[in-house]
Amino acid sequence: MLNLGHRASVCGGVTSHTATASAGFTPTGRATATGTATAYWLREPGRGELRAERLSPPGPDEVLVRTLRSGVSRGTELLVHRGGVPVDQRAAMRAPFQVGEFPGPVKYGYLSVGVVEEGPTALRGRTVFCLHPHQTAYVVPASAVTVVPDDVPHRRAVLAGTVETAINALWDLAPLVGDRVAVVGAGMVGCAVARLLAQVPGVEVTLVDVDPDRATVAIALGARFAVPGEAPRACDSVVHTSGTGSGLRLALGLLAPEGEVLELSWYGDELVQLPLGGVFHSGRLAVRASQVGRIPSGRRRSTSDRMALALRLLADPAYDALLTGESDFADLPAVIAALASGELPALCHTIRYAEEA
Incomplete structure (x- = not known):
């Protein structure tokens, strides 16, 4: 049986690359002084790994987010994991900050909660939600993040999407x-x-x-x-x-x-x-x-309005029933393999990052 509490170089057919500090990134920590972070990539269907990501300094209208939690979407992410995205739907199924192409290598995911470490004064230090893949830190436009209300725990906030x-x-x-x-x-x-x-x-x-x-x-x-x-x-x-x-x-x-x-x-x-x-x-x-990519005609709301509403609704503690497990970021390749095989049953499995507030 797969023990998700231990890290392995190869586990369940999934390779996990754990780099040293000298390589410029730490698998569970924040971005280092060299401007790098760590991200989860699907190398090919059924095989995931952790990779170094170089971060550019945020521009005037951008934010640097240090990730606190992310969530694994069992439906779409596991379909991507097995390589099940049809050729004619690959453009339509792109996530907002996806890198790479289906079936892989591709960096895919969209349930991320973190804290803004650099950016506009109004956002600095705030906990935010972003439709970003699993990554220890990232730079995105300030318009791409939504502030998490104070009465919503950041673990629950991963359910915003x-x-x-x-x-x-x-x-x-x-x-x-x-x-x-x-x-x-x-x-x-x-x-x-x-x-x-x-x-x-x-x-x-x-x-x-x-x-x-x-x-x-x-x-x-x-x-x-x-x-x-x-x-x-x-x-x-x-x-x-x-x-x-x-x-x-x-x-x-x-x-x-x-x-x-x-x-x-x-x-x-x-x-x-x-x-x-x-x-x-x-x-x-x-x-x-019904598809979330398009707001129904007649609804005079923006996607930003819809996301802000989702986060307000998550003040409801009933949604904690959907949070059924958690693991460290360093174990994510093995976690996704276990979710895909059914060895790890879950509704929403959340991923912890180092220095979680």
């Missing part, structure tokens, strides 16, 4: 008072959607998953729970987040006539089969995609 996706989903779904809604798939996004739905007056939300242990998480989020065979029927709408064809087929089967499935899963290069010859037509059912 996930809650942002859930906000976009509710803007797409527009649930009405008294609606019966099922959320199929109790992963990070599904759980965040369930929490938001549970706070809409009169909405009856059920979180559906094949893992009965997710019942405890559902209760913490204020939702009901059901395994697939016990999921409620005649739902006004269903939000699908499981990333599986079987989950999407189940979601269609839970709808009332003229109901709609809001599809948040992204399947990469996987083909999905659906039974469209029966109740789909007679029941006038619908499947509609």
Whole structure:
């Protein structure tokens, strides 16, 4: 069994390069005086490593961020890890500060929380969220960071990108008072959607998953729970987040006539089969995609507004139910390999960096 508490040069098929201080960077520390940091790279599908990154001094409208925590997105990041990004979607799937190209070598990730060490006075010393890959320190435009409210712990703040996706989903779904809604798939996004739905007056939300242990998480989020065979029927709408064809087929089967499935899963290069010859037509059912890359038409909000809202909502301690494990940054290559193999079960696994406040 993989022991994530120990560092190894090769573990689970993933190479971890640990450099010495003389090489100009420290795997778990802040940027050194030579202007370098350490980043996680996917060298090729299934094989990750830590690499030195040279940092340029921040310009007048830039910030130097020292990372405190980052989070691993089990869905998208593990799809990238296995090399599952289709060729025709590689441009669309680029992360804001991605370096390299799919399938690799590529530096990918987007759940990072750190403290601003250099930059505009108003930001210096503030804890911020940024859609940046896993890296001990980085320089980005000041406009790319969002201040974390004082009442949001920085470990919980890594969920901002996930809650942002859930906000976009509710803007797409527009649930009405008294609606019966099922959320199929109790992963990070599904759980965040369930929490938001549970706070809409009169909405009856059920979180559906094949893992009965997710019942405890559902209760913490204020939702009901059901395994697939016990999921409620005649739902006004269903939000699908499981990333599986079987989950999407189940979601269609839970709808009332003229109901709609809001599809948040992204399947990469996987083909999905659906039974469209029966109740789909007679029941006038619908499947509609929701994707965080675009704010729904009619919503007069910017992406900055949406991110700031996500961070404000994270003052809610119920979201701690999504934080199910943590490891040191130096162990990240082995952690991602263990998450990908299923050896390490988690909703959101967070990564600790040295000198965490």
